[in-house]
Amino acid sequence: MEMKSVTRSLRILEAVAQHQPVTVGELTKIFGLPKSTVQRTLVSLAEAGWLRANRKDTTRWEIGARVLAVRPAALQGSSLFAAAREPMVRLRDAVNETIHLSVPDALQCMVVVDRVDCDHPVRTFHTIGDTSPLHATAVGRAVLAHLPRRDVEDLIAAGLERFSDTTPGEPDELRAELDRIRTDGYAVNRNQFRPGVCAVAAAVLDEDGTPLAAVAVSMPEARYDEERAPKWGRLVADTAAEISQRRLGA
Amino acid sequence: MEMKSVTRSLRILEAVAQHQPVTVGELTKIFGLPKSTVQRTLVSLAEAGWLRANRKDTTRWEIGARVLAVRPAALQGSSLFAAAREPMVRLRDAVNETIHLSVPDALQCMVVVDRVDCDHPVRTFHTIGDTSPLHATAVGRAVLAHLPRRDVEDLIAAGLERFSDTTPGEPDELRAELDRIRTDGYAVNRNQFRPGVCAVAAAVLDEDGTPLAAVAVSMPEARYDEERAPKWGRLVADTAAEISQRRLGA
DNA sequence: GCACAGCATTCCACATAGTGGCACGGCCTT
């Protein structure tokens, strides 16, 4: 609505991140903006230290390291991040599947903030920064299950988009699943968001019980085993609990 | 020079990152800008998804998760990041000191991008995103030693700022030290940038020998042992080499 | 319980600050 130049420059910054190293011309095609406008914006972003010219081809732009100093509140001081690292590696060693750490963003979506890979040739792939809806994934519901009822109802009121025929689209379906998560201590996702992707997740909690993040074991459907779910659920819940404790200790 | 609103909004974004969660009033004091200007900027940043209101106190602002999708070229696809993780943990286990991974930014400075902590009650402290000059630190010189002579001379021409009485302020002093690093395979820093902080570092190289990053063991001066330096130097160099190889394998 | 103080938020007339069409110049291809 306002600050057109600001919102536009951030859009351009995001586009540079996706396509780096990228030229002015490529960006004008993406946005359909005049060359001079894009050029001026890039120079300004570079002046602020957020962008820089590529070393090998100086007409290409890429993201500068300044962005690393700007981290979401949940990762401030890296306490969550640092606390999560080693438990995640141990969990990966125990199950040999990809482990993700995700944080909720403004109760709108979950964002992947860290990942520990497994060595299967076939594995799920999420990049750091990827987002997913709260109601349709294991990490999302693991967090939802620990939020005040009000927030859950707000989310339901906003509408439960369906991504596959197993996505919980009905309010009661979701409420029942959240109850199950609270009693069992872990969340499960079978093809409910991305087809062929399954996961088992549990929430990392603040000292006052607020969910800060969720850890997930995620795997292709072919390796998902119904029998094994409770065992892995317990492993994930233990890992999440350990991260919560380590964080408080720091 | 240009795009005043853009550069200013990025400054404000950085200030929010430092002080989050922060109010409009606090920011106006920091920048000495009119309230309405700061307020409008915050709303615009929030509209773009980079900022959000704090959940508990909605008049306080904090960084949103959008920034995580924007990563420097060196970390693109997380290949460096993911490759470095486990060798760094093993190095920490071997020496029980804090391990840092840093990348050069535009040949102007080194930026800390990852960290594995040790369990000493007294330890060095650098946050992810912290920057340091190339010529005055172990990570910086480990990278410099693998750059083309031209780039090194440009840096020397720009002036070698001294931060303590041991900082290499003379061109020849620096050149000699870079030669030593190339023959020994590791760089050392004794109080040359931050007083009381010592480190041993080695560079992570690209397939064509370009330095991408540096790993460092860093410790308080009290625990730095001259005798042990060559042994730790070899450990760090091995770790760096392992990271280089893993990255190429991916 | 009222008045005040401190804060975030909204409004609006003004002029500055960003816009974008155009033209220049370098580089590679034909």
Add this chain to the structure above:
DNA sequence: AAGGCCGTGCCACTATGTGGAATGCTGTGC
């Protein structure tokens, strides 16, 4: 040598952001 392509610089126009002042909210102390 000519042509096309792309990054960069220029400048008159006006849309856009500015910031002082008004509004509205919240909590505090008399």
